[in-house]
Every structure is written in C-alpha cells, then in structure tokens.
Amino acid sequence: MIKYSWAKYNDKPIHISDVTLEMRKNGSFLNIITNEKMTAYLEGKFKPHFHHLNKTNFSNETYLHEVAKEVFKEAYLNSIENKIPFYLEYPINAECDKHFKQTKIICELGRKTETYDLTQTFDKLKVEKGFDEFVPDIQLLSTKKPTEIIFIEIEVTHKSTQKKLNSGNKIIEIKIENDLDIINLKNNILSFNKVNTQFYNFKLTTITKDFCSQTKKGCRESRKVFVLNKNGSYEFLDYYLESILGEIYSNNDNIKFVDYDLERFYQKGKSESENQIEYLNRKGIQIRECELCRYVGYSRKKINKKDVRLSLFCKFKKESTESESAINCEYFRTKKH
Ligand SMILES: [Zn+2]
Ligand SMILES: [Zn+2]
Incomplete structure (x- = not known):
C-alpha cells in the first residue's frame, strides 16, 4: 500500500498534519492525481497518512511534482483572492542618490535584495497537467501587462531544458525533494536566496533611490573632499560623507568652494601629500605650510x-x-x- 502525505479536500490540497477527526468524519479525501477516494489514517502504529487500495501506481517523483503544482496554485490563488502578498525576492544593483543633489555623488551599494508582491502584477495563473518538456508547469499571467509572464517550474528529477531557458522567458525553478519543500511553498515567498530556487532570464536591474536613509547605520560612503574657506585656509577631508556634509553645513558661511570629486585628480603611485600638492597647483591654490x-x-x-x-x-x-x-x-x- 502506498502512503501519501497529501490529498485533495474540498478541491484543495491538504497535508495529513492538517486533517482533524471532524474533517475525516464529514468530508472525503481524493487522490491529487487520479481523484480516487482516499482514507485518512490518523492514529495507530503508523505515521499519519492517506491511503487507498488503488491499482494506479505513481513514482514518488510524479507524486511530488503534481502535489507541488497543486499546492503552489492553491497558495497563489489564495493570495490573489484574499489580497495577501505573495513575495518575490530578487537581486538588484543598488545605487543611493540621497546626497546627489548637493554633491553629485551616487553611492554604489552593490547587490541588494528587493522584495516585490507578485500579485500586484500577476493576477492570473495557469497550471499544466502532467509533465511536458516544452510546456511550463505553471504560468503567472498579468491582465495589466499581458506580455509579462513568469514560468514556475517544479523540478523533481529534471532540470528545465535548455530550450526553455533559451526562450528568454523569466523562469523560476523550484527543486522539490520532499514533503517539507512542498509545505514551504505555502510561505508565499519565492526567493533567489533559497538554495532550492533558481532564477533564469531575470535581468539584473539598477535601482537608484534613497537607500541610505532606510538603513539603521545611514550612509556609509567615505569620500575625499576638499574645502576651501573664504579666508584662504583649506582642508583635505577623508571620512564619512555624512559627517563631512554636517561639517560643511554648519560652516557654510565661511566656505568658498567644496570639491566632492577630489579623487578624479589623484594619480596612482603618488602619495597622499603629493597628490594634494598636485591638486592645489592645478587649482592655483596657494600651498600653506x-x-x-x-x-x-x-x-x-x-x-x-x-x-x-x-x-x-x-x-x-x-x-x-x-x-x-x-x-x-x-x-x-x-x-x-
Ligand atoms: Zn516540472
Ligand atoms: Zn549613501
């Protein structure tokens, strides 16, 4: 007898751990693939499971593949219906423009994780029965943007074929090895940070906005800045841009000129003081020592x-x-x- 952890109940996938005695008394459980009636075994010497005396046999792979699709579909439709976010976590190249207006400096923050609620764009979903090498398991579709489609591939034994990857379509491949992987689909999140999830054909986009204000530490950008005061004195500063800006702000009345992009004049192989003297010469500023x-x-x-x-x-x-x-x-x- 084959023991299953999942069945259909009221047309929705259910895990054996969510079945109550009440449900067993009143409802019926169906095999997710064949719709045959099943029995929920809840207490006794075996671990709880669904079973029936069906003659149809499925490989564990087919079973996991079909159940995963059903569970994903159910979780996603539930999100749309009840306006619960279904998150996509994807990498972006982040640039901060917090200080751009004043300094023309963009902080390069590198890779960051951006979170997006998929249901904001993708309000429809299509599931293909069975496994066809050339047909995606699940398609997320958009009424607003009909040309944007995300393919969800449930990978049990096979990886997505090269042909599918080459199609240029955005593909999210989720590796399913066991029950727990399926249960995790109900967490409403697809993340490139998870080891079992692969993203294909997602372009790495650069997002420029004020990221630095959103972090606890604030802006961590360090800079070499040159300040020339009205009285002819000057300073070469080299520390956090944020502190430099504070200093400049409070001293603003005495300042004649600020250069935030000092390093464009710097030459490799020269010492800091050589570069500073070179800079002052270029600018025609009298050296003071x-x-x-x-x-x-x-x-x-x-x-x-x-x-x-x-x-x-x-x-x-x-x-x-x-x-x-x-x-x-x-x-x-x-x-x-
Ligand atoms: Zn598949
Ligand atoms: Zn910054």
Missing part, C-alpha cells in the same frame, strides 16, 4: 649627544608648531622675496 610662512622659525632640540633635531617655531604666536597648522592659521603670510 609653516615652512612657507614669513613667521617661520626653527628651534633646535637635542635628542642625544650626537643628534639635534630642528623643530618648527612660530615667531608670531611664539610657540612651537607643525607644518600643517598653517592650513587653518589666520596669521599665515607668505615670505617676502
């Missing part, structure tokens, strides 16, 4: 018996200084020649 200031002085510092180090000293402020302090120093004046 204490060594070039008319107030520069040097103090000698003895390190040991032999070595003496020269350190910078500002004659104006009368204190030791570092070369870069000139960038923001209001007393910086170039030397007279």
